[in-house]
Amino acid sequence: MVLDGRNAFVTAKGETRPVFAGENIFRGSTVETAFDSFLDLALLPGLLARVDSKSALAITDLKIAIDGNETADGMRERIARAQLRAGRMIVRLDEHLFSTSQLHLETSRAKIDAGSAALFLVDARADSLEVFCARGHVDVAPAKADHTSTIWPHERIRVDASGAHHASPDPIATKSDYGDCFRVEHLLQFEFEERRQLPPW
Numbered sequence: 001m002v003l004d005g006r007n008a009f010v011t012a013k014g015e016t017r018p019v020f021a022g023e024n025i026f027r028g029s030t031v032e033t034a035f036d037s038f039l040d041l042a043l044l045p046g047l048l049a050r051v052d053s054k055s056a057l058a059i060t061d062l063k064i065a066i067d068g069n070e071t072a073d074g075m076r077e078r079i080a081r082a083q084l085r086a087g088r089m090i091v092r093l094d095e096h097l098f099s100t101s102q103l104h105l106e107t108s109r110a111k112i113d114a115g116s117a118a119l120f121l122v123d124a125r126a127d128s129l130e131v132f133c134a135r136g137h138v139d140v141a142p143a144k145a146d147h148t149s150t151i152w153p154h155e156r157i158r159v160d161a162s163g164a165h166h167a168s169p170d171p172i173a174t175k176s177d178y179g180d181c182f183r184v185e186h187l188l189q190f191e192f193e194e195r196r197q198l199p200p201w
Contacts, residue, residue, distance in 0.1 A: 001025070003048070003191035007037035022195070030058040033087070040191055044078040046094035046101040046116075048188040055087020078102070088123045090184045093136070109159045113139040119181050128160040130167070132174075134181035140164065154178070 002008075002021050010019040012029040025031060025041065031051060033039050039051040044062055051057050065077035076099055083106045093101040095116035105112040105122065109129040114120060118136030123129070131140050133151045140157050141148040142164040149164055151157050154174055156167040 001042045001195060003040040003042055003188065003195060005033075005037070005039035007034040008032065008039040008051070009034075022198070025059060027059050027062050030056060030085075032056045040188055042188075042192055042195070043080045043082070043103075044101065046078055046099065047080050047103060048092045048094075048185075048192055050090045050184045050188060052088040052090075055089060056085040057087075057089065058083040058085060076100070079104070081106075083107070084122055084124050086124055088121070090121050090181055091118070092181075092185045092188055093118045109143055110164070111141045111143070113141075119185055121177050121181055128158055130156060130158050132156045132177045132181075134178050 002019055002023050002025060004021050005019060008019050009016055009032050010025060010029050012026065019031060019039065031039055033051055033053050033055050035053055037053045041049045041051065043049060043059065044064060059082050061081040063079045078099065078101045081104045091103060091114065093103060093114055093116050095101065100116045103114050107122070107124045107129050112122060112131060114136065118138060119134040120138045121132040121134070131138055131151060133153055133155050135153055137150055137152050139148050139150050140159070142159050145164060149157055149166070158165050158167050
């Protein structure tokens with residue numbers, strides 16, 4: 001579901017059109033943001049994301065596994081698969097009782113996997129990819145390598161033509177990205193709670 005946004009578009013079944021708050025975005029769709037715009041999404045309950053300006057995100061799969069218990073938290077697993085084709089996004093994954101959330105995100109330079117309670121930023125540029133972890137942990141598997149690197153809070157990994165590197169600590173960049181992540185998380189959670197007051201989606 002779209003929580004909020006400005007100057008954003010969705011392409012589905014060969015048709016591109018503006019996207020508006022409150023509408024559902026389905027698998028197979030690609031969302032794009034223009035200059036000086038953004039799009040806030042609830043890909044699944046407990047999996048919230050902000051797509052920043054000049055970005056493109058293709059949603060390849062959304063899955064919810066239910067254990068059949070209708071009275072006591074029957075939703076056990078929520079999995080989203082997507083491709084960040086360009087741009088920057090901040091992702092927040094929630095954990096509730098025994099329910100878990102997972103995001104499998106592909107970019108041209110690496111595959112990124114994150115689970116419940118993670119909060120992180122991904123910046124896919126023309127010449128590099130950067131992933132910054134604000135909470136939890138994130139696994140990054142470079143496309144041209146046979147290993148996976150795990151980053152933890154305050155850590156950053158950069159993937160470019162020369163390979164994957166744990167970036168040297170930069171207090172200014174860390175403070176900026178850390179602040180962005182938590183500011184956006186607060187906004188996403190507020191928007192999601194507002195939408196929950198409306199008819200079920």
